[in-house]
Amino acid sequence: xxxxxxxxxxxxxxxxxxxxxxxxxxxxxxxxxxxxxxxxxxxxxxxxxxxxxxxxxxxxxxxxxxxxxxxxxxxxxxxxxxxxxxxxxxxxxxxxxxxxxxxxxxxxxxxxxxxxxxxxxxxxxxxxxxxxxxxxxxxxxxxxxxxxxxxxxxxxxxxxxxxxxxxxxxxxxxxxxxxxxxxxxxxxxxxxxxxxxxxxxxxxxxxxxxxxxxxxxxxxxxxxxxxxxxxxxxxxxxxxxxxxxxxxxxxxxxxxxxxxxxxxxxxxxxxxxxxxxxxxxxxxxxxxxxxxxxxxxxxxxxxxxxxxxxxxxxxxxxxxxxxx
DNA sequence: CATCAGGGCCCTG
DNA sequence: CAGGGCCCTGAT
Numbered sequence: 001x002x003x004x005x006x007x008x009x010x011x012x013x014x015x016x017x018x019x020x021x022x023x024x025x026x027x028x029x030x031x032x033x034x035x036x037x038x039x040x041x042x043x044x045x046x047x048x049x050x051x052x053x054x055x056x057x058x059x060x061x062x063x064x065x066x067x068x069x070x071x072x073x074x075x076x077x078x079x080x081x082x083x084x085x086x087x088x089x090x091x092x093x094x095x096x097x098x099x100x101x102x103x104x105x106x107x108x109x110x111x112x113x114x115x116x117x118x119x120x121x122x123x124x125x126x127x128x129x130x131x132x133x134x135x136x137x138x139x140x141x142x143x144x145x146x147x148x149x150x151x152x153x154x155x156x157x158x159x160x161x162x163x164x165x166x167x168x169x170x171x172x173x174x175x176x177x178x179x180x181x182x183x184x185x186x187x188x189x190x191x192x193x194x195x196x197x198x199x200x201x202x203x204x205x206x207x208x209x210x211x212x213x214x215x216x217x218x219x220x221x222x223x224x225x226x227x228x229x230x231x232x233x234x235x236x237x238x239x240x241x242x243x244x245x246x247x248x249x250x251x252x253x254x255x256x257x258x259x260x261x262x263x264x265x266x267x268x269x270x271x272x273x274x275x276x277x278x279x280x281x282x283x284x285x286x287x288x289x290x291x292x293x294x295x296x297x298x299x300x301x302x303x304x305x306x307x308x309x310x311x312x313x314x315x316x317x318x319x320x321x322x323x324x
Numbered sequence: 325c326a327t328c329a330g331g332g333c334c335c336t337g
Numbered sequence: 338c339a340g341g342g343c344c345c346t347g348a349t
Binding site: 141144146147152198201202236241245264 | 332333
């Protein structure tokens, strides 16, 4: 696999809505690691596909909690690419990282909440963000299905190896995602060789839905929650669990939570009830009672805070759930 | 050795 | 609406 060097650069200042947590926004400790992005200190890098071109994105935190400021660097192979697309790339980054939303009613309203209060204190201003396009996000939800974290990671690596490529910018080498087209033209059998099992059919069908124009991410973004959900469920391979991830992380519908998948169920059972396993409906009732319209955001703050704690503390029950 | 469930979803009856 | 089947792997 050859590595493409991206030598041209444009720099733009981006100003998120205060308050803002850079780390909490660009780095999600709960996500399994992939080679398309990396975070260190006050800097963040990722590959970024836009209009069939592989860009490199670097964000540097040069602001403060109250006066957020990100120095956004866009790297490209061709100078003209940056010139023509810089504005739309900035807009897209602002959307994916949810930089312009106002979380203050939640952050202020629950600052002293007995359960989520300490997570808010630590992560105040953390956004619901996903670095991925809808196509890329669906790859993740597909490899997550009906398996363990370890195998999901293996499937993702195999896909990167087969379809992705590499870029080098700012001294960092990162994997890039691929187009739906490149998967669409490949036979299902060839996909199965990547150890994705029955998901080969899903990967191929989803790629086809993008290529054929059935899925339009930008149109989906204009829809209200109910219509959005219906349309997402209409995508082959998207069921109740995946649609919950999509609605929240990708489309930032942080007032909605009508499903808590098994793995999260175990984790929230501990966080909310200090029990090994509480019924899904009981958990749903509890989060509604405690946080109402902000319930999914509250859950996210709890979740990421827990995985951050894991870095310095040994949380035995959590390790057991991750090793599965 | 066999059996089974794991961060679901589709399809059938 | 319930339930079988699906790829593969590690745990038992």
